[in-house]
Amino acid sequence: VKNAIVERRTKVLFFESISNPTLTVADIPELSKLAHDKGTMVVVDNTFSPMVLSPARLGADVVVHSISKFISGGADVIAGAVCGPASLLNSMMDLHQGALMLLGPTMNAKVAFELSERIPHLGLRMKEHCRRALEYATRMKKLGIRVVYPGLEDHPQHHLLKSMANKGYGFSGLLCVDMESEEKANRLMHHLQNSSQFGLIAVSLGYYETLMSCSGSSTSSELNSEEKALAGISPGLVRMSVGYTGTLEQKWSQFERAISRMEVDST
Ligand SMILES: Cc1ncc(COP(=O)(O)O)c(C=O)c1O
Structure with missing residues (x-):
């Protein structure tokens, strides 16, 4: 720079x-x-x-x-x-x-x-977006899913974000999971939306429901594959804007249900 x-x-x-x-x-x-x-x-x-x-x-x-x-x-x-x-x-x-x-x-x-x-309620909403994003990212990682979330210790700029962030809000309401291929990313989103109602497939973010999109084939689809690789956008990258409807545990059980359905489908 x-x-x-x-x-x-x-x-x-x-x-x-x-x-x-x-x-x-x-x-x-x-x-x-x-x-x-x-x-x-x-x-x-x-x-x-x-x-x-x-x-x-x-x-x-x-x-x-x-x-x-x-x-x-x-x-x-x-x-x-x-x-x-x-x-x-x-x-x-x-x-x-x-x-x-x-x-x-x-x-x-x-x-x-x-x-x-x-x-006036933006602060409360951000706190809950961020709280759930951190909790899901932590649990997804335990399931062996490749997660990118700046609130996790293993994120390359976790400490930088911590040093800049206003205390008490958390570390962003967005997380990414890397499913490696576009086909797997689409299958995951399909089950999360249609088998368990965990979230909706949409390119926006910051909504009260969880929104998911495969960035490489949606919001960043104007980049060619070389540019995507340079920008670190893998074909299976799913961006999730974490919502706050229902309870965290209800939503997490929907996530787990979608993962089980996905596993059944691929056997
Ligand atoms: C980081 C960021 N900035 C700006 C925009 C543009 O927003 P709008 O569509 O409201 O102009 C977007 C849209 O996705 C975004 O993600």
Whole structure:
């Protein structure tokens, strides 16, 4: 990154706080320092970790969110947020030059009000998304499933995330399991949705139900196989956005039921 930023020419360093779908955690203080040393502005997409991470406190200049995900929580709103200094936001709203003014992505006031009513329980929801994700990741690992979850000690950036995270929320509501092939990934998702109602096959995230997608053949399908390999997206990678309906134990028994059905099918 240091070599890629060219002093006085690179205007913005843009990255996700936790990457989609590989769940790599960015070192926000370190990347911010590298960028600022060369006069570059830092923009962080914090869609995967509202409440869990506060990139602005860790050095970012601007934080963006897809509100359609955890913040809305209902997969029913298409919206986004740009959080940054007043000077930047005012320039975006400039009558003659501002992108918000010229392109028109101004939120309907009723939608804005409705979203403001969901913010007070965002913390509670994130806590439960994260609590269940950690518990499932731990149990899946015990079953011998290959799991990627930044809350697990064996995740390469677990300690980094711990050092940056706001206390008490956990370590993200998303986890990935690597089923090795797209066929196995699809079979797992089929049973989790249709044999046991553990979750739904959908490419969104941050919903109250668990949502699952095979990233390589859905949200990252525009990449060719070489690019996917470079990005660490294996063909059997299943991204799960962990929901919080029912009790944790009810949901876990649905997961186990789907795994047993899958095993029966393959014998
Ligand atoms: C990390 C991240 N940022 C931004 C977006 C874009 O969100 P929207 O579709 O609300 O524009 C997505 C969508 O999946 C996402 O996962």
